[in-house]
Amino acid sequence: MAKTKAKTNAMRILDTEHIHYEVKTYEISDGLIDGISVAEKCGEDPKNVYKTLVTQGHSGEFYVFVLPVASELDLKKAAACVGEKRVEMIHVKDIQKHTGYVRGGCSPIGMKKMYTTVIDASAEELDHIAVSGGKKGMQVILAPDDLVKAAHAQLHAIVK
Secondary structure, three states, rough: OOOOOOHHHHHHHHOOOOOOOOEOOOOOOOOOOHHHHHHHHHHHHHHHHHEEEEEEEOOOOEEEEEEOOOOOOHHHHHHHOOOOOEEEEHHHHHHHHHOOOOOOOOOOOOOOOOOOOOOOOOOOHHHHHEEOOOOOOEEEEEEEHHHHHHHHHHEEOEEE
8 A cells, every 4th residue: 555645535445445556646736637748747658547537417317437548438338338318528617516526636436425437448458557546646556456446336448
């Protein structure tokens, strides 16, 4: 388990689950917090760095999708794998209200509520994956299987 001064909800959950992870921090003062920039700042291949997107389905339920930073969510595939007619991205202003996290620091682990979470199936091919650690400027690196466990997630092909 990683040692850091200020633990986020995501890190506390990983510690509780006895999941090994590494923390990588990066500078955010330049305003570059897009996924490709984060991968570069953390010295990671973009294929290993995943972003967390929050959507709302036709039914009103919320869903979390985790996919490579250079990829685009296929809304039809995403909707189909959670049994919805359609899903739409929630507004940036609503991210914190629903997840407890801010844009750029939204982790799929430790949200305010347990939402159905889907990780793109490409994660199965990786030895490690990086996702937000729960605040801007922080990534947690862990095994894809451990992310599935910690986020109570399913794996499906969800990218275009």
